[in-house]
Amino acid sequence: MKKFLKIFAVLLLIALVYLRIEIYPQLDLISGFSAKSVASGHFIDGRSLETIQQGDNDIDKIDWATNKIDEKQRFVTSSVYGLKTRKAIYREGLGATLINDDYDVSKPYEVPKRNFIKNDLPFPYGNNELKACLPNGMDTIFSNIDYDKLNAAVANAFDNKGEINKRTRSVIVIYKDKIIAEKYADGFNKNSKxxxxxxxxxxxxxxxxxxxxxxxxxxxxxxxxxxxxxxxxxxxxxxxxxxxxxxxxxxxxxxxxxxxxxxxxxxxxxxxxxxxxxxxxxxxxxxxxxxxxxxxxxxxxxxxxxxxxxxxxxxxxxxxxxxxxxxxxxxxxxxxxxxxxxxxxxxxxxxxxxxxxxxxxxxxxxxxxxxxxxxxxxxxxxxxxxxxxxxxxxxxxxxxxxxxxxxxxxxxxxxxxxxxxxxxxxxxxxxxxxxxxxxxxxxxxxxxxxxxx
Structure with missing residues (x-):
C-alpha cells in the first residue's frame, strides 16, 4: 500500500509540474481567446452563447473555458475552471476588445464616422436584390455556364446533414459582377457577419x-x-x-x-x-x-x-x-x-x-x-x-x-x-x-x- 501511495504521489507531482509549466501559462490565452470570440460573435453577429461555444470555440483547449455574457453592460468574462479570468468589452463601432485589469473602461473613446451610401442599384454597386430569372435570386443569363456543374461544386463545399468535416458556413460565386451561386449553412444567411x-x-x-x-x-x-x-x-x-x-x-x-x-x-x-x-x-x-x-x-x-x-x-x-x-x-x-x-x-x-x-x-x-x-x-x-x-x-x-x-x-x-x-x-x-x-x-x-x- 505504501509503495502504491509513493507511486501515486510521484505521478501526481509530475502531473502538477506539467500543469504548472505547460498548461497554466496557456490559460491566459485560452480564456482570452474565448472571451474575445464570444463577445464579437454575440454582439456583432447576434449569435447565441451556445452557437458560439459549439461552433467558433470548439477548438482544442479553447473549449475548456466557461463563458458568461453580460447583456446590459455588453461584456463577456471567460475563465478555465475559475482560473485566469479574462474580459472582453463591446463598443458600437469598435467591436469587441479584450482588456486587462489595468484598462479603464470609463475613459472616453472615439468611434469611426460611417457613411452608408444609399442608391437603387443592385449588387454589387448597391444592396438591392438582383432581378433574376429564378426565385432563389441567382442569375441565369450566361449561356457559357454549366449550372448543374456549378451548383454541384457549391453544394459539395458543404457538409451533409449530421457531418462536421468541411464546416463551410457560406459560399458566393460572382461572375461578371453577377451572383451566379450563393449558399449558406443552417443558421447563416446573407446578413450574417x-x-x-x-x-x-x-x-x-x-x-x-x-x-x-x-x-x-x-x-x-x-x-x-x-x-x-x-x-x-x-x-x-x-x-x-x-x-x-x-x-x-x-x-x-x-x-x-x-x-x-x-x-x-x-x-x-x-x-x-x-x-x-x-x-x-x-x-x-x-x-x-x-x-x-x-x-x-x-x-x-x-x-x-x-x-x-x-x-x-x-x-x-x-x-x-x-x-x-x-x-x-x-x-x-x-x-x-x-x-x-x-x-x-x-x-x-x-x-x-x-x-x-x-x-x-x-x-x-x-x-x-x-x-x-x-x-x-x-x-x-x-x-x-x-x-x-x-x-x-x-x-x-x-x-x-x-x-x-x-x-x-x-x-x-x-x-x-x-x-x-x-x-x-x-x-x-x-x-x-x-x-x-x-x-x-x-x-x-x-x-x-x-x-x-
Whole structure:
C-alpha cells in the first residue's frame, strides 16, 4: 500500500509540474481567446452563447473555458475552471476588445464616422436584390455556364446533414459582377457577419494603395519607426513590410505561446508588438509571414493623420464604405488602434465586394480607389516566398492549387476564410468556414470548370 501511495504521489507531482509549466501559462490565452470570440460573435453577429461555444470555440483547449455574457453592460468574462479570468468589452463601432485589469473602461473613446451610401442599384454597386430569372435570386443569363456543374461544386463545399468535416458556413460565386451561386449553412444567411481573420491583412494593405493613389505616401521609403532610425533596421521600407520580407524576427504559431498569440491576447497596443524585434534576415530577401508586421503597418497608418479620429474614419471613408461594405466592422485593441492583422467582420456579399474591387483593378463603379498598377503589385511574388505570397495577398504563382489558374490570388484567413480573385476568368469566389482541411483546390477548380470558355 505504501509503495502504491509513493507511486501515486510521484505521478501526481509530475502531473502538477506539467500543469504548472505547460498548461497554466496557456490559460491566459485560452480564456482570452474565448472571451474575445464570444463577445464579437454575440454582439456583432447576434449569435447565441451556445452557437458560439459549439461552433467558433470548439477548438482544442479553447473549449475548456466557461463563458458568461453580460447583456446590459455588453461584456463577456471567460475563465478555465475559475482560473485566469479574462474580459472582453463591446463598443458600437469598435467591436469587441479584450482588456486587462489595468484598462479603464470609463475613459472616453472615439468611434469611426460611417457613411452608408444609399442608391437603387443592385449588387454589387448597391444592396438591392438582383432581378433574376429564378426565385432563389441567382442569375441565369450566361449561356457559357454549366449550372448543374456549378451548383454541384457549391453544394459539395458543404457538409451533409449530421457531418462536421468541411464546416463551410457560406459560399458566393460572382461572375461578371453577377451572383451566379450563393449558399449558406443552417443558421447563416446573407446578413450574417463572419470574421475574416487574416483576410483583414488584405484590407490593411489596400489602404496603403489608397494613400499612394492620393499621393500621400511613398511605400518605397523607409518605414517611419523612430526606434529603427539609428540601427540596421533603418533600411526597412514600407514596401518590405507589405511583402512580409522585412527580415525582422517573428514567430507566427497559434498552437502555443508565441509572438502572435501574446500580441493578440495580451498586448494593449498591438501596433508595437514587432517594433522591438531584431533583424534575423536581410530586408527585401527574407520572407516571414507575420501578423505583427500588419499591426505595425496599422500603426504607420495612424501616423499619417493628425488625429485619431481621422485615422479611424479613413479606413471606412476611403475604402470600406466607399465600396459599400457597410456591414464590415474592424475591431480595435486597447490603445484604440485597428487590429489590422486579424479582426474584421462582414457579410459574405461584402467580402465579395472587396474581391471585385481587385478584379476591376481598383475601379469601383467608375471611381478609381487605387491605381490599376496596385492590383499587379499585390499579385507579384515576394522575394523569398517561393511564389506563395505577394503584398498582403496569397498567390498561386507556384501552383499550390494545381487545378486552378496560376493568376488566381486571394485573401486568406484562419480556418479557411477565402476571397479568391480570378482575373483571367472575371470571377470572384468567397468561402467562409471553420476548417482549413477543406479541399480548396477541388472546390475552386469545380467552380472554374463550370465556366465554358
Amino acid at each position: 463572419i470574421l475574416g481573420w487574416s483576410m483583414t491583412k488584405s484590407i490593411t494593405g489596400t489602404l496603403f494603395g489608397v494613400l499612394q493613389k492620393q499621393g500621400k505616401i511613398d511605400i518605397m521609403k523607409p518605414a517611419p519607426i523612430d526606434e529603427w532610425k539609428n540601427d540596421e533596421r533603418a533600411i526597412i521600407t514600407i514596401n518590405d513590410l507589405l511583402h512580409m520580407n522585412s527580415g525582422l524576427e517573428w514567430e507566427e504559431d497559434y498552437g502555443k505561446i508565441s509572438d502572435a498569440t501574446k500580441m493578440l491576447f495580451q498586448a494593449d497596443d498591438m501596433t508595437k508588438s514587432q517594433i522591438d524585434k531584431p533583424l534575423v534576415g536581410k530586408p527585401n530577401n527574407t520572407w516571414n509571414y507575420s501578423s505583427g508586421t500588419t499591426n505595425l503597418l496599422s500603426g504607420i497608418l495612424r501616423k499619417q493623420f493628425k488625429t485619431h479620429q481621422e485615422y479611424l474614419d479613413f479606413w471606412y471613408s476611403a475604402l470600406i464604405d466607399k465600396i459599400g461594405m457597410n456591414s464590415m466592422v474592424v475591431e480595435t485593441d486597447m490603445a484604440g488602434n485597428f487590429v489590422g492583422s486579424s479582426y474584421s467582420w462582414a457579410t459574405t456579399r461584402d467580402w465579395a465586394k472587396f474581391g471585385l474591387l481587385y478584379l476591376h483593378k481598383g475601379n469601383w463603379n467608375g471611381e478609381q480607389i487605387f491605381d490599376e498598377s496596385w492590383a499587379k503589385y499585390v499579385a507579384k511574388p515576394t522575394n523569398g516566398s517561393n511564389g506563395k505570397y505577394g503584398a498582403h495577398f496569397w498567390l498561386n504563382a507556384n501552383g499550390d492549387f494545381p487545378d486552378v489558374p496560376r493568376d488566381f490570388y486571394r485573401c486568406s484567413g484562419y480556418q479557411g476564410q477565402m476571397v479568391a480573385i480570378f482575373p483571367s476568368q472575371d470571377l470572384v469566389i468567397v468561402r467562409m468556414g471553420l476548417s482549413e482541411e477543406f479541399d480548396f483546390n477541388g472546390f475552386l477548380s469545380g467552380v472554374v470548370g463550370s465556366l465554358k470558355r
